[in-house]
Amino acid sequence: MLPNENAIEIEPGLKRMLLIEIVFPMILLVLGIYHGLVQVLYRAGIIHGSHFLGLEYFQGLTLHGVVNALVFTTFFAVAFGYAVIRQHLGRPLNMKIAWLSFALMMIGTLLSAAMILAEKATVLYTFYPPLRAHPAFYIGLVLVVVGSWLAFFNWLPPYFAWKREHPGAKIPLAVVGIFAAFIVWLIATAPVAVEILFLLIPWSMGWVPMVNVPLARMLFWFFGHPLVYFWLLPTYVMYYTMLPKLCGGKLFSDFAGRLTFLWLVLYSAPVGIHHQFTEPGITDTWKFVHAFFTMLVAVPSFLTAFTMAASMEQGARQSGGQGLFGWWKKLPYLDKDRWLFSYLFAGLFIFIFGGVTGIINASYNMNNVVHNTAWLPAHFHQTVAGPVFLSYIGMSLFLTANLTGKEIKLPRWNVWIPYIWTLGIMIFSTGLFIGGAAGEPRRTNLGVSYSDPHSPLYHPEWHFGDMMGCVGGIIMTIAGLMFFVVFFATLFGRTAKKGALDLIVSEPYHDERVPAVQSFTPWLAAAALLLVIAYAPPLTETIRSQFPGARGYYPHSPLPIDAEPGH
Amino acid sequence: MTTTQLEKRIFAVAVIFVLLLFGFAALAVNQFHVGLPTCLTSVKPFQKGEVITHSPNHYEVHYVARMWRFEPEEVTVPAGSTVDVYVSTPDVTHGLILLGTNLNLMAVPGVVNYARVKFDQPHVYQVLCHEYCGLGHDRMAATLRVVDAATYRPPQAPPASPAKTDPGYRLLDAKQCLSCHSLQDDAELAPSFKGMYGRSQKLTDGSIVTTDDAYLRESILHPSAKLVTGYDDVMPVPDATNEEVEQMIEYLKTIK
Numbered sequence: 001m002l003p004n005e006n007a008i009e010i011e012p013g014l015k016r017m018l019l020i021e022i023v024f025p026m027i028l029l030v031l032g033i034y035h036g037l038v039q040v041l042y043r044a045g046i047i048h049g050s051h052f053l054g055l056e057y058f059q060g061l062t063l064h065g066v067v068n069a070l071v072f073t074t075f076f077a078v079a080f081g082y083a084v085i086r087q088h089l090g091r092p093l094n095m096k097i098a099w100l101s102f103a104l105m106m107i108g109t110l111l112s113a114a115m116i117l118a119e120k121a122t123v124l125y126t127f128y129p130p131l132r133a134h135p136a137f138y139i140g141l142v143l144v145v146v147g148s149w150l151a152f153f154n155w156l157p158p159y160f161a162w163k164r165e166h167p168g169a170k171i172p173l174a175v176v177g178i179f180a181a182f183i184v185w186l187i188a189t190a191p192v193a194v195e196i197l198f199l200l201i202p203w204s205m206g207w208v209p210m211v212n213v214p215l216a217r218m219l220f221w222f223f224g225h226p227l228v229y230f231w232l233l234p235t236y237v238m239y240y241t242m243l244p245k246l247c248g249g250k251l252f253s254d255f256a257g258r259l260t261f262l263w264l265v266l267y268s269a270p271v272g273i274h275h276q277f278t279e280p281g282i283t284d285t286w287k288f289v290h291a292f293f294t295m296l297v298a299v300p301s302f303l304t305a306f307t308m309a310a311s312m313e314q315g316a317r318q319s320g321g322q323g324l325f326g327w328w329k330k331l332p333y334l335d336k337d338r339w340l341f342s343y344l345f346a347g348l349f350i351f352i353f354g355g356v357t358g359i360i361n362a363s364y365n366m367n368n369v370v371h372n373t374a375w376l377p378a379h380f381h382q383t384v385a386g387p388v389f390l391s392y393i394g395m396s397l398f399l400t401a402n403l404t405g406k407e408i409k410l411p412r413w414n415v416w417i418p419y420i421w422t423l424g425i426m427i428f429s430t431g432l433f434i435g436g437a438a439g440e441p442r443r444t445n446l447g448v449s450y451s452d453p454h455s456p457l458y459h460p461e462w463h464f465g466d467m468m469g470c471v472g473g474i475i476m477t478i479a480g481l482m483f484f485v486v487f488f489a490t491l492f493g494r495t496a497k498k499g500a501l502d503l504i505v506s507e508p509y510h511d512e513r514v515p516a517v518q519s520f521t522p523w524l525a526a527a528a529l530l531l532v533i534a535y536a537p538p539l540t541e542t543i544r545s546q547f548p549g550a551r552g553y554y555p556h557s558p559l560p561i562d563a564e565p566g567h
Numbered sequence: 568m569t570t571t572q573l574e575k576r577i578f579a580v581a582v583i584f585v586l587l588l589f590g591f592a593a594l595a596v597n598q599f600h601v602g603l604p605t606c607l608t609s610v611k612p613f614q615k616g617e618v619i620t621h622s623p624n625h626y627e628v629h630y631v632a633r634m635w636r637f638e639p640e641e642v643t644v645p646a647g648s649t650v651d652v653y654v655s656t657p658d659v660t661h662g663l664i665l666l667g668t669n670l671n672l673m674a675v676p677g678v679v680n681y682a683r684v685k686f687d688q689p690h691v692y693q694v695l696c697h698e699y700c701g702l703g704h705d706r707m708a709a710t711l712r713v714v715d716a717a718t719y720r721p722p723q724a725p726p727a728s729p730a731k732t733d734p735g736y737r738l739l740d741a742k743q744c745l746s747c748h749s750l751q752d753d754a755e756l757a758p759s760f761k762g763m764y765g766r767s768q769k770l771t772d773g774s775i776v777t778t779d780d781a782y783l784r785e786s787i788l789h790p791s792a793k794l795v796t797g798y799d800d801v802m803p804v805p806d807a808t809n810e811e812v813e814q815m816i817e818y819l820k821t822i823k
Contacts (some may be wrong), residue, residue, distance in 0.1 A: 048700075050799075058699060105705075124699055128660050130676055131701065146589070213660065253574060278662075278678035279673040283606045291592065293583040298617040302581035359585070365594035365601040368669040372662050372697040439666040441697035445705040448755065457693075458709055547610065547677030553659050555701035558746035559633035559801040 007502030008403075010086055010323070013095045015499065017035060017102055022396045024106065025072040028113070032067035033480045035060035036305070038180040040473030043444075044466040045451030057445040058122045058555065062555065065118065066123045069384060071109050073231050074144060076392045077185075078105070078151045081178045081235050083399060083470060084189050087503050088172040101150035108143025110134050112352040122555050126220060127200070128209045132552035135204045138196050145189045152182040154229025170518065172243045173257050174503070180261035181233035181522065185228045187269045187527070190274070192223035201554060210549025214281040215542050221272035222254030222535060228266035229297075234283030235391040236260060238344055239308055245506035246341040247331055249315025254508035254518060256307040258517035263519070266527045267297040270534030281547065285366070285390040286538040293534060294362040301355050309347055314509055336411040340504070346418035350425060354379060374465070375436025378429040384426060385476075390418050397487050405499035409489035413482055419480035429471025435465035435536055600750065605673050610679040612655040620721060624648040628711075630659035630694075632674040634746050635703025635756070637694055643712040644803060645719035646689045654680045662698035686713040702801065703747060703756050732748050735818020741792060742805045744815075757802065758795050764820045768795045 035055065041047045042057055050057055086093060115121040121133035159175070174388050203211045240257040244250050251257065273290035276282055313327055321327025332338040333345070357379040360366055372378060401408055408414055440462045449457040451466055551560035595601040616638030619627040624647050631638040632654055644650055654663050654674045661674040665684065672680045696707035739745055747757035768778050771794040776782055785792055790802035
């Protein structure tokens with residue numbers, strides 16, 4: 001990779017923790033990706049049945065969602081956050097808190113994973129009540145969240161110390177991005193903590209007989225949407241602070257980066273009801289308000305698309321790119337010394353489609369056509385399994401190689417991995433978009449019914465889309481396997497140089513100092529106000545409506561848990 | 568032009584663009600009445616699926632979505648009718664999508680969901696559950712037929728079929744046995760009740776038993792004791808008295 005004047009040597013303790021925090025979820029990811037593959041085989045009707053190699057379909061789907069979307073992302077965001085804070089603020093961190101945070105996340109993950117593997121938590125990663133999991137599943141999730149909070153609190157002392165020493169200086173852009181990510185995470189996890197601690201745990205323990213399902217669902221989606229911006233913000237940090245330099249240029253505008261990060265603090269949360277457009281118990285007014293805010297949360301994506309294109313153009317012209325379109329040829333697509341570019345660029349490409357389909361889903365009544373169909377996983381695989389996943393695995397490899405001083409193994413393979421993944425995900429998602437637009441349900445083992453020619457429910461017209469999904473899924477799995485080979489070969493390979501932390505830092509091309517984006521405070525105040533406007537009335541309505549509660553059910557029985565004799 | 572000016576322009580274009588899209592959605596609500604499912608906090612969740620005829624071209628369907636079937640399973644209305652669809656669930660969260668239309672509803676415990684749909688042409692529509700609801704989710708479906716108005720015959724007022732008034736049938740229904748055991752041939756989650764009594768049955772341990780009274784009694788009260796080959800050991804123990812078990816067995820004898 002590029003010679004970096006910012007490289008710093010870091011404390012062995014922090015280095016050890018970062019490596020464990022990157023490698024541990026990577027091992028789980030092998031399992032998560034495996035069940036991604038098995039699912040496309042089921043859905044294409046290649047596997048008929050409810051089990052494959054000892055794993056039940058929905059058990060595997062729960063694992064796929066929890067591991068890939070909740071565990072891998074949270075561990076990575078924490079590890080990357082530590083790296084950014086350590087490098088940009090230049091201060092050692094409190095390792096006791098860091099290890100405590102890691103231990104909580106690790107124990108929580110193992111607890112939840114054990115429950116899923118024991119078939120005691122087949123409730124999917126949205127864990128909608130009144131399907132009920134073992135209490136340990138919920139407790140495990142709480143531990144992961146609390147652990148990640150501790151990491152963020154651990155970054156506050158160095159942040160304030162840095163500010164005291166640099167009065168009036170601009171906060172490093174990467175730090176603004178990471179802080180924005182974790183502020184969004186705090187906003188997101190507060191309501192889901194309320195849901196789990198006050199509704200789900202007492203009910204799954206049997207202390208209270210009933211659960212208020214509409215309230216639980218509203219609290220879940222209060223979490224569920226800002227969650228996706230928590231995933232996206234570390235990716236944006238890489239786009240704004242690393243991609244321009246990888247192209248040989250500078251970040252077109254420092255202001256655009258700050259505005260994007262702060263805008264997401266403002267608008268990522270008061271939009272959650274757009275996941276509940278087709279639900280009863282929520283007044284249309286509030287669905288409409290959330291639809292409006294959802295449109296505004298798309299604005300920074302446009303800013304980012306513009307700024308990234310401008311930065312890449314600026315870099316490509318530095319390398320001799322000419323003409324209106326000719327400069328596209330001067331980008332380091334397959335440069336194995338600047339391989340991280342391919343991971344970031346491929347993700348940016350996929351995100352164009354993820355963004356457009358996101359706007360479709362958010363368009364209020366348009367949602368009627370696609371809600372809970374295969375269209376939805378097609379959309380969010382183009383976001384979380386596109387830019388987010390590619391940048392996270394790319395940065396995991398980057399940090400691992402640099403911290404240990406190892407050379408990247410199979411560098412030619414490595415640079416192709418993101419493009420193979422892109423090919424796979426474009427085919428996969430197109431197949432699911434086709435099926436979804438025709439009403440094909442998501443979260444359904446099609447292999448036992450709609451994809452089974454022997455079933456009275458067989459839908460031959462969905463077969464084409466399912467086969468595309470399957471082909472795409474197989475290509476994604478190949479890219480995933482190639483990545484695991486490169487990652488673990490690098491990790492266990494020969495040490496070439498002294499390990500260091502050297503995140504790439506792009507210089508700004510335009511470095512205006514716009515006062516409005518220099519401080520978090522006004523944005524936090526505005527975010528709080530928007531949250532009150534968007535959520536106080538519907539939450540109050542839901543609580544005051546006194547909907548009848550629901551008893552708990554296990555997924556394999558149509559009888560309520562407390563109705564079975566001997567309970 | 569300075570960067571800030573250029574960026575202001577980009578920012579303005581992005582904001583105007585998304586507001587325009589939002590405007591389209593609002594226009595569709597106002598001009599074409601393409602709305603969302605309506606919030607009905609006043610209607611208490613119902614337990615019985617039924618079709619109510621308000622007029623020859625206005626119907627009300629009460630769907631009960633339960634693990635793992637819709638009630639009513641078959642609905643027939645004439646072309647040209649307006650149908651008010653209500654959905655309620657007595658157990659977990661379900662979904663209801665009427666394939667080929669914009670009818671897309673969540674069934675959430677504790678609340679009734681509602682949307683109106685108009686059918687112009689004869690067509691056989693499939694109703695699917697599109698939210699994960701447990702073991703039988705993948706097969707949870709129903710049918711809605713829109714027939715030519717000229718050939719449509721309103722359903723005759725119920726002399727309910729004698730089978731459905733049988734106390735044994737009512738017990739099997741009330742104890743959710745019918746969630747998995749069908750009365751037809753197409754059961755896949757559990758052995759069908761059709762012809763269940765008095766046949767030779769292969770078990771997972773390879774042995775063959777005759778499904779007599781004693782076998783059925785044991786299988787109802789201790790479902791894990793003997794397992795039919797091809798099925799998982801997932802049946803819950805129903806809360807049933809001896810007398811109720813006998814009534815259920817008597818009814819099973821009649822399902823040939």
